[in-house]
Amino acid sequence: MKVVDARVIVTGPGANFVTLKVETDEGIHGVGDATLVGRELAVATYLSEYVVPMLTGRDAFAIEDTWQLLGRGSYWRRGPVQTTAQSAVDMALWDIKGKALGVPVYELLGGRSRKGLMCYSHAHGDTIEDAVEMLHTKLEAGYRAVRLQCGIPGLRTVYGVERDLSEQPGTPHERPYSESWDTEAYLRIAPMLFEAAREAVGGEVHLLHDVHHRLTPIEAARLGRDLEPYRLFWMEDAVQADIQTAFRTVRQHTTTPLAVGEVINHLSECEVLIREQLIDYIRVAAVHCGGITGLRKIAAFAEPYQVRTGCHGAADMSPITLAAALHFGISAHNVGIQERALHTPQTDEVFPHAYTFSDGLLDPGEAPGLGVDIDEALAAGYEYRRSYLPVARLRDGTMTNW
Numbered sequence: 001m002k003v004v005d006a007r008v009i010v011t012g013p014g015a016n017f018v019t020l021k022v023e024t025d026e027g028i029h030g031v032g033d034a035t036l037v038g039r040e041l042a043v044a045t046y047l048s049e050y051v052v053p054m055l056t057g058r059d060a061f062a063i064e065d066t067w068q069l070l071g072r073g074s075y076w077r078r079g080p081v082q083t084t085a086q087s088a089v090d091m092a093l094w095d096i097k098g099k100a101l102g103v104p105v106y107e108l109l110g111g112r113s114r115k116g117l118m119c120y121s122h123a124h125g126d127t128i129e130d131a132v133e134m135l136h137t138k139l140e141a142g143y144r145a146v147r148l149q150c151g152i153p154g155l156r157t158v159y160g161v162e163r164d165l166s167e168q169p170g171t172p173h174e175r176p177y178s179e180s181w182d183t184e185a186y187l188r189i190a191p192m193l194f195e196a197a198r199e200a201v202g203g204e205v206h207l208l209h210d211v212h213h214r215l216t217p218i219e220a221a222r223l224g225r226d227l228e229p230y231r232l233f234w235m236e237d238a239v240q241a242d243i244q245t246a247f248r249t250v251r252q253h254t255t256t257p258l259a260v261g262e263v264i265n266h267l268s269e270c271e272v273l274i275r276e277q278l279i280d281y282i283r284v285a286a287v288h289c290g291g292i293t294g295l296r297k298i299a300a301f302a303e304p305y306q307v308r309t310g311c312h313g314a315a316d317m318s319p320i321t322l323a324a325a326l327h328f329g330i331s332a333h334n335v336g337i338q339e340r341a342l343h344t345p346q347t348d349e350v351f352p353h354a355y356t357f358s359d360g361l362l363d364p365g366e367a368p369g370l371g372v373d374i375d376e377a378l379a380a381g382y383e384y385r386r387s388y389l390p391v392a393r394l395r396d397g398t399m400t401n402w
């Protein structure tokens, strides 16, 4: 089966998504997510200008060789633009192979290892009380694991807490929002949030927290210790992910489990973290780490070190990435949990999918391939609008990590 065409589709049904659609000479097509938030058109251009011309005429079943061609075969290798493009092609080829053989992709990956994949949802609020109230609604909706974030007194906008940003200077389309950050205030309130949550819901529920790269190693070590009484499932992105050895300090001081990886695109960027067992969960997403093939290679490396996956699943990656994560997650052994942030109803309509949620578990479904597609007619009705992720500054104006 040969690839005869590949097209890049850019659409904005509630969020911007870039999709690669690969067509074959047997009339079977596959889809891959190529969304790199805030830099979408860089990947779209990389794909259409440099990758698509290499794909046409290739054997659609040669998934590994195509992965190597786009990774190893790229002299300027790695980097999020390159790996996101490579990921999209990889997902589309697994989708095609599954459809051609009439099986869901997870069957090609070794078959089911579990009945369903535990996922976590998000709860948040301006105040601790609001966050705990939302936690209750998530538990009522069936989730067994919930990420919890709350506002920080004195700061107008904080990562993970939805607020009305209409009074912020600028719009996300003109320039990034600028959030402010105060580490000491955060370190005071975060343990109070989890104390209140445990009091409200007891010990059985899995509670998670995302620090979003904001702390220095010693600050993260202190937070990890302060959170120990509340038995978190994980503390995520406690320090910035690009200094792997920074996790040594955090690890030495706390038994709170550590997760990192949503900005990691390649095994070389997490090799020390895994080999030295500095983390418990690696959070790479299929859309950025080389697709299903890249995710499998990282997970296979992590397995003997007892590091499990907890794939990034924010709503700003398309349902194709979630489907890919679910086929991987239902089949691989060292899988811990899957993040699930809800897509908008418009996004769900543009990307019809076979995956389902029930009783805290996600399932990829039995449709051949990835079980997800793009409705191009609907997609055409949603324009792409340039948008940036926020930036963050300390109270005195110093730039810091968002």
Ligand code: KDG
Pocket: 037, 210, 212, 262, 312, 313, 314, 315, 316, 339, 389
């Ligand atoms: O585009 C960036 C978001 O996907 C990211 O900030 C979300 O940290 C995130 C998470 O854990 O879902």
Ligand code: MG
Pocket: 210, 212, 236, 237, 262
């Ligand atoms: Mg995160």
